[in-house]
Amino acid sequence: MNTKLNVLVIDDDAVVGRSFDRVLSGKGYQVVTALSGEEGLNSMNEKHFDVVFTDIRMPGMDGLEVAESIRARSPLTPVVMITGYATEQNENKAEDLGVNAFVRKPLTPEIIESITLKAVNDAAKPGVPATEAEKPAGHETETVEKSPARLTVRIVAKTVAMLIAAPFIALAYIIALPLIGFYQFAKLAYEAYARKYPAAGKLRMAGLFLKNVGLFLASPFIALAYVIALPFVGFFMFTKLALEANAKRRLNA
Numbered sequence: 001m002n003t004k005l006n007v008l009v010i011d012d013d014a015v016v017g018r019s020f021d022r023v024l025s026g027k028g029y030q031v032v033t034a035l036s037g038e039e040g041l042n043s044m045n046e047k048h049f050d051v052v053f054t055d056i057r058m059p060g061m062d063g064l065e066v067a068e069s070i071r072a073r074s075p076l077t078p079v080v081m082i083t084g085y086a087t088e089q090n091e092n093k094a095e096d097l098g099v100n101a102f103v104r105k106p107l108t109p110e111i112i113e114s115i116t117l118k119a120v121n122d123a124a125k126p127g128v129p130a131t132e133a134e135k136p137a138g139h140e141t142e143t144v145e146k147s148p149a150r151l152t153v154r155i156v157a158k159t160v161a162m163l164i165a166a167p168f169i170a171l172a173y174i175i176a177l178p179l180i181g182f183y184q185f186a187k188l189a190y191e192a193y194a195r196k197y198p199a200a201g202k203l204r205m206a207g208l209f210l211k212n213v214g215l216f217l218a219s220p221f222i223a224l225a226y227v228i229a230l231p232f233v234g235f236f237m238f239t240k241l242a243l244e245a246n247a248k249r250r251l252n253a
Contacts, residue, residue, distance in 0.1 A: 004030045005120055006047060010040035010066060011055040011082060016107070020053065023112045037061030041069055049077060051119040053103075056083040056090060064090065067097045078119040082107070159238035166230035174223035181216035188212055 007029045009020045017033030024031050032049070034040035038061055040054065052070055056063035067079050081094055084105035091102065100122065103115050188208055 004028055005050040007031045007116060008034065008040055008043055008049040008052045010034045010037060010053065010058070010063070012036060012058045013055070016055070016082065016105075019107060019109075020112055020116075023109045024116060027113060029116065037063070037066040037069075040066060044070070044074070050123065051078045051080065051116060053080045053082055056081050056094075057085050064093055064097065067094060067099050071098050076123065078123045080115060080119055159234065159241060163231055163234040163238065166234050167227055170223055170227035170230055173226050174220055177219035177223050178216060181212065181219045185212045185216055 005028065007020065007024055009017045009031060011017055011033075012035050014033070014035060017031075017035075021031040021033060032043050032047075034043055037054070037058055040052070041061075043049075044052075052066075054063040054066045061069075063081055063083075067081065070077055070079055075098070078100045079098070081099050081102045082105065083090075083102060094102070100119055101115065103111060
């Protein structure tokens with residue numbers, strides 16, 4: 001990278017700014033930090049920035065107000081929202097303002113480097129929103145573009161779909177298993193009458209016949225057990241996934 005690109009980091013937590021500076025300074029970026037939205041906008045009056053990172057919750061002017069102001073004065077400047085308190089309402093408003101992406105705390109060096117590179121590269125593709133642009137080769141972007149609330153909704157929807165599908169899957173077993181049992185029974189009967197068995201063979205054939213008849217008769221009850229058990233299994237999985245999602249949200253917050 002021959003020309004240093006300017007990165008502005010607006011966050012009332014100085015540790016965040018220092019993290020960006022430490023990671024990006026050696027990668028060809030010039031990092032400027034600001035501890036408030038007002039300070040960050042003043043920095044934009046003094047120089048051009050290739051990408052702006054802003055915390056969503058700050059005293060005074062919050063990240064949404066900062067993003068709105070940046071969009072008014074510099075519509076093409078990529079804006080990435082840093083958040084540890086994502087809500088669906090804030091995300092929707094940020095998307096309406098044209099925020100390019102979200103990145104969740106805590107931040108790792110890999111996340112900082114990859115999201116910065118992605119934002120800069122996406123800005124170089126006119127007409128292509130950052131969230132839809134192709135990822136740079138060799139880099140995995142670890143942005144979180146879906147809030148925990150949306151993730152939980154997706155998990156709930158998937159689990160509900162599984163719960164709805166479970167009785168139909170069980171019904172398929174009810175229909176299929178007797179047919180399979182009847183096929184086995186017919187096959188054995190055919191083999192029994194197609195061959196000439198000795199006395200011992202006849203007894204063995206009779207035992208196999210009774211075994212398959214038993215399986216044939218038991219198959220509807222086995223399928224019924226699936227009908228009864230699967231919704232409970234699905235509900236258990238739904239509860240487990242919902243609790244895990246809520247625990248992750250609380251941990252990240």
